[in-house]
Amino acid sequence: MITFDGVTKRYPDGTVAVDGLDLQIPAGRITVLVGPSGCGKTTTLRMINRMVEPSAGTVRIDGRDVREIDPPTLRRGIGYVIQQAGLFPHRTVVDNIATVPFLLGRPKKEARRQARELMERVGLDEAMADRYPAQLSGGQQQRVGVARALAADPPILLMDEPFSAVDPIVRRGLQDEFLRLQAELEKTIVFVTHDIDEAVRLGHRIAVFRVGGALVQYATPEELLAEPAGDFVRDFLGGERGIRRLRFFHELDAEEAADR
Numbered sequence: 491m492i493t494f495d496g497v498t499k500r501y502p503d504g505t506v507a508v509d510g511l512d513l514q515i516p517a518g519r520i521t522v523l524v525g526p527s528g529c530g531k532t533t534t535l536r537m538i539n540r541m542v543e544p545s546a547g548t549v550r551i552d553g554r555d556v557r558e559i560d561p562p563t564l565r566r567g568i569g570y571v572i573q574q575a576g577l578f579p580h581r582t583v584v585d586n587i588a589t590v591p592f593l594l595g596r597p598k599k600e601a602r603r604q605a606r607e608l609m610e611r612v613g614l615d616e617a618m619a620d621r622y623p624a625q626l627s628g629g630q631q632q633r634v635g636v637a638r639a640l641a642a643d644p645p646i647l648l649m650d651e652p653f654s655a656v657d658p659i660v661r662r663g664l665q666d667e668f669l670r671l672q673a674e675l676e677k678t679i680v681f682v683t684h685d686i687d688e689a690v691r692l693g694h695r696i697a698v699f700r701v702g703g704a705l706v707q708y709a710t711p712e713e714l715l716a717e718p719a720g721d722f723v724r725d726f727l728g729g730e731r732g733i734r735r736l737r738f739f740h741e742l743d744a745e746e747a748a749d750r
């Protein structure tokens with residue numbers, strides 16, 4: 491469990507990015523932070539792995555104040571995936587994935603073998619192993635980014651708009667694959683997006699933020715759609731809320747039917 495307790499981030503120029511945040515993020519689930527650009531999602535995420543330090547309040551992981559853990563140790567247990575995948579252009583796919591195991595001093599052969607296994611898990615053909623990032627599509631690059639974040643088998647994964655730069659059809663495929671993977675892995679995932687549809691598809695719980703870094707609602711997707719807390723959330727869900735809601739429950743029905 492990741493806990494935010496009265497967390498505020500004020501940048502040196504006075505911008506309050508996150509304002510008095512109280513939030514409990516459950517272990518083994520996908521929690522989505524959603525809201526418009528500039529509402530403090532990335533800042534919130536980065537306070538978990540200490541890329542950003544809070545101005546006030548405490549972030550804890552399983553009860554332990556993250557300030558007690560030195561950043562390299564902390565980050566070894568926390569995978570991080572960003573929008574443009576952030577791959578090393580001059581390393582092959584397999585070596586990009588094995589970056590952290592290499593750093594940890596694992597034998598290269600062993601690290602590469604494991605990287606190839608991860609490629610399969612994230613749906614990448616092994617023929618891609620020796621390519622360079624520029625020789626992959628955007629969707630494939632994002633898969634490499636996810637595989638790399640998983641390579642050290644961290645219990646926590648922070649994902650900052652990982653699928654936002656790819657087109658809707660590819661995004662949908664990545665989301666499906668990601669849900670399948672998470673069903674096996676049961677990581678504690680904090681997933682940032684500005685896309686409410688993505689939030690509803692992926693989130694076990696959804697935290698809706700507004701600009702100024704205020705958390706306006708924290709709820710399951712069902713609760714959020716059925717009872718948006720006020721006009722801001724209602725507007726953010728948009729005019730298509732009814733349609734979206736139907737589609738969401740449709741998918742649930744289809745999944746339950748498939749389970750039977």
Ligand SMILES: Nc1ncnc2c1ncn2[C@@H]1O[C@H](COP(=O)(O)OP(=O)(O)O)[C@@H](O)[C@H]1O
Nearest residue numbers: 501503505507526527528529530531532533534
């Ligand atoms: N390093 C920084 N210095 C000053 N202001 C920043 C910095 N990083 C982010 N901000 C500001 O903090 C607010 C929240 O930013 P961010 O957390 O990136 O939001 P989001 O990820 O939701 O778009 C914005 O107003 C942004 O301009």
Ligand SMILES: [Mg+2]
Nearest residue numbers: 531532533650
């Ligand atoms: Mg951001």
